[in-house]
Amino acid sequence: MPELPEVETVRRGLQPAMEGARIKKAEVRRKDLRFPFQKDFVARLEGQTVTGLGRRAKYLMADLASGDVLLMHLGMSGSFRVVNDDNGHAPGQFHHPRAADRAHDHVVFYMSSGAAIIFNDPRRFGYMKVIARKAIDDEPLLEGLGPEPLGNEFDADMLARACANKKTGLKAALLDQRVVAGLGNIYVCEALFRAHLSPRRLAATLATRKGETTDHARRLVEAIHAVLNQAIKAGGSSLRDHRRTSGELGYFQHSFQVYDREGEKCQTKGCGGIVRRFSQNGRSTFWCPKCQK
């Protein structure tokens, strides 16, 4: 489900419920998600005050007073919801509309504030892990992640350099979290469209043979910034699973220009092309063959 804008939306929703509050009780309702929970997972959380909630790429990171960090990844279908005592639901008794959905409430954090934070993940591609903050640089899950696309490090020169030696297509390069960390299938399709660049183009064409940054790279970085910022403002994209922690939907899906719009007219002024879809590295690519070159 979630790419950077969805994870950032979730972070902003969880922040008021988590920051400064203590985890009174952590409830783990099955032995694994994508991989087994650590044996000391619950013990390292219970009694800890959350001092901050950050994000790196598609990971949420809760800093604990103990010096540990709780890493959380939403996989494809993970979501969090915050339930407060005073909204009529007892903690942990908040209900999805259907019991079948409630069966996927796998983890619950009961906070000292009275809020219950429920992690739901039908497909269980998500995962959580507690690590020591001082060992964060050795954490295999985070090792090798590229720059944040909305951070200062990420610019056209950097992107062109990172792509210069790649043998893949441009789309695959942008999906590679080592090149830039946080994009996924939707926002890569949308950014390439906005930059008028073909997903079939070779990644290496963002630089000249002499290694100079091209205008293509500059356009692309601009497009990535724009689409991510707009999507965050819209609370992310809700196609199937993504919800805000309040249960509300994001609404950026209404602003998609190519993703999930196969057969529709291209929205580029004067283009007149038709949005097409094809499969690249096993994933759907949506694009306009007429104006993306």
Add this chain to the structure above:
DNA sequence: CCGCGGGCCTGAGAGC
């Protein structure tokens, strides 16, 4: 080292 395809899971929707 790199790039690719398979696999991990469940559920929704299409087509018969």
Add this chain to the structure above:
DNA sequence: TGCTCTCAGGCCCGCG
């Protein structure tokens, strides 16, 4: 209806 098939926002792993 109900069955079967395909597809889905991610990422790790093993292979060549």
